[in-house]
Amino acid sequence: MKVKLKVWRQKNRTSAGEFKTYESPELNPNMSFLEMLDVLNEQLAVRGEEPVAFDHDCREGICGTCSLVIDGKPHGPHRGVATCQTYMRSFKDGDEVVIEPFRAAAFPLVKDLVVDRQAFDRIQQAGGYISVRTGSAPDANSIPVPKEDSDLAMDAAQCIGCGACVAACKNASAMLFVAAKVGHLGLLPQGQPERYKRVKAMVEQMDTEGFGACTVTGSCEAVCPKSISLDFIARLNRDYAVALLKGDPKKAASGGA
Amino acid sequence: MATLKSNIPSGPLATKWENHKFSSKLINPANKRKYKIVVVGAGLAGASASATLAELGYEVHNFVFHDSPRRAHSIAAQGGINAAKNYQNDGDSVHRLFYDTIKGGDFRAREANVHRLAEVSVNIIDQCAAQGVPFAREYGGLLDNRSFGGAQVSRTFYARGQTGQQLLLGAYSALNKMIAAGGVKSYTHSEMLDLVVVDGQAKGIIVRNLQTGEITRHNADAVVLATGGYGNVFNLSTYARGANVTAPWRAYKRGACFGNPCYTQIHPTCIPVSGDYQSKLTLMSESLRNDGRIWVPKRKEDCGKEPSSIPEDARDYYLERMYPGFGNLAPRDIASRAAKYVCDEGRGVGPTGLGVYLDFSASIKRLGEDKVRERYGNLFDIYHEITNENAYQTPMRIFPAVHYTMGGLWVDYNLMSNVPGLFVLGEANFSDHGANRLGASALMQGLADGYFVLPATIATYLAGVKPDQRPKAESAAFNEAEQSVRGGVQKMMSLKGKRTPGHFHKELGKIMWEYCGMARNQAGLEKAIQLLGSLREEYAKNLHVMGESNDWNQSLEQAGRVGDFIELGELMCRDALMREESCGGHFREEYQYTTADQEVRDNIVNPGDVKRRDDKFAFVAAWEYTGTGKTPTLNQEPLVYEEVKMSTRSYK
Ligand SMILES: Cc1cc2nc3c(=O)[nH]c(=O)nc-3n(C[C@H](O)[C@H](O)[C@H](O)COP(=O)(O)OP(=O)(O)OC[C@H]3O[C@@H](n4cnc5c(N)ncnc54)[C@H](O)[C@@H]3O)c2cc1C
Ligand code: FES
Numbered sequence: 041m042k043v044k045l046k047v048w049r050q051k052n053r054t055s056a057g058e059f060k061t062y063e064s065p066e067l068n069p070n071m072s073f074l075e076m077l078d079v080l081n082e083q084l085a086v087r088g089e090e091p092v093a094f095d096h097d098c099r100e101g102i103c104g105t106c107s108l109v110i111d112g113k114p115h116g117p118h119r120g121v122a123t124c125q126t127y128m129r130s131f132k133d134g135d136e137v138v139i140e141p142f143r144a145a146a147f148p149l150v151k152d153l154v155v156d157r158q159a160f161d162r163i164q165q166a167g168g169y170i171s172v173r174t175g176s177a178p179d180a181n182s183i184p185v186p187k188e189d190s191d192l193a194m195d196a197a198q199c200i201g202c203g204a205c206v207a208a209c210k211n212a213s214a215m216l217f218v219a220a221k222v223g224h225l226g227l228l229p230q231g232q233p234e235r236y237k238r239v240k241a242m243v244e245q246m247d248t249e250g251f252g253a254c255t256v257t258g259s260c261e262a263v264c265p266k267s268i269s270l271d272f273i274a275r276l277n278r279d280y281a282v283a284l285l286k287g288d289p290k291k292a293a294s295g296g297a
Numbered sequence: 298m299a300t301l302k303s304n305i306p307s308g309p310l311a312t313k314w315e316n317h318k319f320s321s322k323l324i325n326p327a328n329k330r331k332y333k334i335v336v337v338g339a340g341l342a343g344a345s346a347s348a349t350l351a352e353l354g355y356e357v358h359n360f361v362f363h364d365s366p367r368r369a370h371s372i373a374a375q376g377g378i379n380a381a382k383n384y385q386n387d388g389d390s391v392h393r394l395f396y397d398t399i400k401g402g403d404f405r406a407r408e409a410n411v412h413r414l415a416e417v418s419v420n421i422i423d424q425c426a427a428q429g430v431p432f433a434r435e436y437g438g439l440l441d442n443r444s445f446g447g448a449q450v451s452r453t454f455y456a457r458g459q460t461g462q463q464l465l466l467g468a469y470s471a472l473n474k475m476i477a478a479g480g481v482k483s484y485t486h487s488e489m490l491d492l493v494v495v496d497g498q499a500k501g502i503i504v505r506n507l508q509t510g511e512i513t514r515h516n517a518d519a520v521v522l523a524t525g526g527y528g529n530v531f532n533l534s535t536y537a538r539g540a541n542v543t544a545p546w547r548a549y550k551r552g553a554c555f556g557n558p559c560y561t562q563i564h565p566t567c568i569p570v571s572g573d574y575q576s577k578l579t580l581m582s583e584s585l586r587n588d589g590r591i592w593v594p595k596r597k598e599d600c601g602k603e604p605s606s607i608p609e610d611a612r613d614y615y616l617e618r619m620y621p622g623f624g625n626l627a628p629r630d631i632a633s634r635a636a637k638y639v640c641d642e643g644r645g646v647g648p649t650g651l652g653v654y655l656d657f658s659a660s661i662k663r664l665g666e667d668k669v670r671e672r673y674g675n676l677f678d679i680y681h682e683i684t685n686e687n688a689y690q691t692p693m694r695i696f697p698a699v700h701y702t703m704g705g706l707w708v709d710y711n712l713m714s715n716v717p718g719l720f721v722l723g724e725a726n727f728s729d730h731g732a733n734r735l736g737a738s739a740l741m742q743g744l745a746d747g748y749f750v751l752p753a754t755i756a757t758y759l760a761g762v763k764p765d766q767r768p769k770a771e772s773a774a775f776n777e778a779e780q781s782v783r784g785g786v787q788k789m790m791s792l793k794g795k796r797t798p799g800h801f802h803k804e805l806g807k808i809m810w811e812y813c814g815m816a817r818n819q820a821g822l823e824k825a826i827q828l829l830g831s832l833r834e835e836y837a838k839n840l841h842v843m844g845e846s847n848d849w850n851q852s853l854e855q856a857g858r859v860g861d862f863i864e865l866g867e868l869m870c871r872d873a874l875m876r877e878e879s880c881g882g883h884f885r886e887e888y889q890y891t892t893a894d895q896e897v898r899d900n901i902v903n904p905g906d907v908k909r910r911d912d913k914f915a916f917v918a919a920w921e922y923t924g925t926g927k928t929p930t931l932n933q934e935p936l937v938y939e940e941v942k943m944s945t946r947s948y949k
Contacts, residue, residue: 097537169470174349177427184438194431
């Protein structure tokens, strides 16, 4: 099979970008989408043209490095899988396939199809953790966790941090991402002491980074490669409301005898 | 010759670590912040080490080539992490985990290191649970376990099929906490391209920013490499595409010895290769062997038939037949070779004949499809995406693939290389798995090294270094190293040859798989060394890199990594050629059990099993660089066993 590719090319953040059209070489339907791009890039290099820059690493749907908006959908045609798990058998011989980067103000473009998603790291640094020092933990079985809670926490914790939720949202909101982290830690007994402080700090950082507001359109859930549920956004909103009511904790007096 | 001092503490095995910690030097809290430590890598080993060192008060600078610390290859680990908790009350103990690991490694690891690993394994689980790692639980709310290869107890902790992801996110959260607190400065898109050695000690690194091409110097009181394994030397492997050997290789060229480079793990359960375009192989977790049964048809003629049409008595459940004691849970090296043997006999299945069945029908009958889905659902999904087949209905087809490297930079008991001040953690070092790693033990080792071992051992070195005395980044050694990095980049850009880095990588992979893969022999290895020499020379003349060096340039990144892999490949073949024995994952065809051996007649091993030669090869091979294209020097660290008797490994 062969396809016609319309690919976004942009040298860097400051230069203007444009779509370029390429005829793919002969493809095998069992190739992955990224292997198709590898083959295209080898062909471009041999012709002396610069290969298309795109992000990828694990190529099995877990590292969250791959991105791409394929025919208007972040991570391509299928629900619950990432671009790297999309296979050419999902396309037909002769199809035109449009490939664009994840676009959002908080994800500045680096080159061609690559964007910078470090805003996600900064949101996590704002509070996406439980403060436990190495060596200070009690025996793991001294904190029983009901299986339902732990399973639900795992549903949220599966987030791969790819940013598709942002790319799909008309407001470029990062709510599903933040809600997944807040939900994961907030569902576990270990996460209770910092639960409200955490949600407040992460939401504030999300706003600072320039992500938009959430209007619950649900487009994020539809493209999430791990099918993370919108319910976590509702959970975040509840926790955030409580956090606002509680206000900032009083500073404890320091010093002492 | 390099000086190799293993620094294994004296005294009884079970108290070595405790005594060593007690007798190690300490650094007072006020002084700790005066020491600057560069950590390269933020996988399980690097992230846990960076966070913990910062908690202790050191100034930590963490570098990754990824766009975020959370994307390290550790994220892809599926099956689980071992720990001697004995929560199942099935007879596990620190000693048993120690013994299983030593035996699993075919008696080619250091006793003291492995015992320490087993000891701290229990603390790791506590630490991770406290961080909020959502491990699988039983209905009573306590932690669940599964079984992994090479063990007869259930000691593997897991988080669905995404254990590595959850453990890494835990370590990443600890790292984030310390970044927020100002204890760690994180550098992303930053690839280490050289180690700076001043007066024989590691004192900094040279880094290229992959987004901008900028080259910078970073001085330090100590340098820690936690840069992962080098299995991508085979091109096709289960590793993430970006995983590479560059950091350890450049350190090797600056004097650090490379330990046991030929010890490679080929994992038995991966999705078979389907075509030449393929960029990576996908692992199907070993945990599947808990409930899946491996078989091929007894007769060649049945190989093309629908598996469901082949009756029970025409199937060969060869692992259960050959290794009844461990059955489908035989260690990886053994299970992989057995698959190779049945395929060599012409009994392989699938379009290429290089595949065996992993069949869940018995478990589905016994447990129900829902239970099987709950345990392995995401793996069945991955299998479906890649092959378009439904493994609930028809058996999976699997074949061995390159998965892990036991070899790595040589380190002493303190995890310090022979270059003082250079520490190496996780998969990047050679230390704990001997000639074969057991499943679920890499995650354990990475976190043991980072959370518990290095933070205790690094003080011994630092106590001998005056605070605030580290060499300036303007000094001569830094100039020289930076010039060398710039020169290397310029050279690759200017060659303007005809072959892309990808081309070279494919050719390298084919040579390595053919001659230094699952089975090796003298003639093949000699040939490979010759082929790799020519490939290295051609690469130096005919490389073609597109784009510019002061910009995001994936072709340039790949070119540098492939160049290092070609040189490493040569060293691996030399090591495999030197080691005239078989052990664990290193199978030299000349050294295998045959029906003439007493051990076979006594039913301890099967014909075709690996045959060690302890009288000649009970040592760690630590190779020392002498110049590109020159024969490296072999240093030997004898393996002295005080507690365990080196015996013939039996899984029957
Ligand atoms: C598919 C798969 C499944 C696995 N499943 C299991 C399992 O179930 N249980 C188990 O115990 N083990 C498993 N393993 C093995 C295990 O995942 C790895 O051995 C382990 O995670 C390695 O961790 P690490 O911290 O040493 O290195 P990595 O996680 O590989 O991290 C390397 C780090 O170094 C950085 N880096 C590398 N080079 C440079 C450079 N030059 N400059 C700057 N930064 C650099 C990278 O950015 C990264 O942060 C699995 C492996 C694979 C491939
Ligand atoms: S490349 Fe890792 S998720 Fe796609």
